[in-house]
Amino acid sequence: MEDFTISDDNLDDLKNKVVIITGGSSGIGLATVKLFVESGAKVVVGDVNPPPEPEKPKVTYFPVDVTSWDDQAAMFKKAEELHGSIDHVFANAGISPKGSFMDDQLDENGELLAPNLRVMDVNLTGCMYTTKLGIYYLKKNDKGGSIVLTASASSFQRFSVIDYTTSKHAVLGLMRSLVGNLHPNLPIRINAISPSWTNTGIMPPYFFTLLGNKVQSPDIVARSVVVLMADKSRHGQLIYSAEGKFKEMDGSMLSHVKKMLGSESSEPEEGVMQKILAYGEAMKAKQTL
Template structure:
């Protein structure tokens, strides 16, 4: 794998692309909204709080919502589709940091052990899955143009060991969601491109140190605008599907395809080498009614 840069010229036009961005009030979401607007997109931003920066572009609208609320998400997607007649791009980005280590539990005032909070999973994974479901519904049922691009915010920790159990598990789950939905879309001829971005240390509201403090710690960091460029590239380059762009210090590498190729070469999870054959086996085992062709 070799790192590459993303120049302005590498990002194709996004003119009038109807785009939904969650977690749009700050950090990566806000930077992505601003970049998409500069490329001519129509952006529907959503978050719990209003944007920390004023966006006066007439192509931008903001909705206050809780991404863990299915009715709130439904209202957002319904609004965008009703006003524009289509949804072209979803950037499912809203996320929070770790809340539980799952190796300790608290005792409540009643003396009983309290169940650990699932909020990190609900925001980082369950809410993303719901956003994917809604985007897929509108993108595959709308007439012109049918289909669209869905990008999920994963993390460098999606591929790493890191001391934040619920956060890491949720971000690993994001990659699983991308993989599973991408294969399902392909097998069912759905015109959807589902990708992810995996930022390394990024100076957003999730972290509490400045660029200088990062440098003093010897850690390479990047501004949210660097991640926004990877999101825009995935949205504008229609050849990219089931990819994950990792970014570090403003440099990028696509990690999913080479990793997938390596895993296929090293392991035979179902005992069959070819992906098409594996799908037939899975269908047969789980009772799809399809017959396995033996040659």
């Protein structure tokens, strides 16, 4: 698994493309907005907060809470009305953990309270809503398009932040489960990014200074989003970025799984599932005859 670089040529492909970005008002989303605007893309931002002043007039901003289906549905509808069609979607909005899953919160009777799962709502449900709407609108685009999800380095490692890691494993699961459902059956590619520590609003920068850890600029991560949208050969990829270097992870991880299982098929369970799905389709076709 080799590191690769991302050239500026990829940016040319974004000119005049319509891109919806959630969480585009800060951090990784904002860095991506800037890069896309510079590349001549038409950018639509959905975020609970407005983009900062230099970017605000250059994008179409909708106040959107990604956990609200209605907010997101209205944004996609208005974006299509405004621009005619949608080319790419970046499901990026996310939050850091809210309290520790390991802490016990008790009510006034001393009974254990349910944990706060807001992180699942934003990082997973919000991402699934964006993806569902993205597929619906990209299907209508004759030229097709792509969706990029913001996963994390915690999507494929043991990372001791329970709600966050669970949500980001699920985002990788969302990407993997869609690979066989989209391209080439539909003209839609799906990929994800998994940034290492990045200097954004999610984690105060003084922590990194304090701990003496390296942290990358969100401008680097934004380039991994661009290459996944611009390069039409990329489907089902997960690009890890750390300190300016990029690696495609999922191909290597899945080929390792194949070796471990020692099977002819890379995903034996998926092979059976494809047969079940094909059987279901055949039954449906019979009923409509």
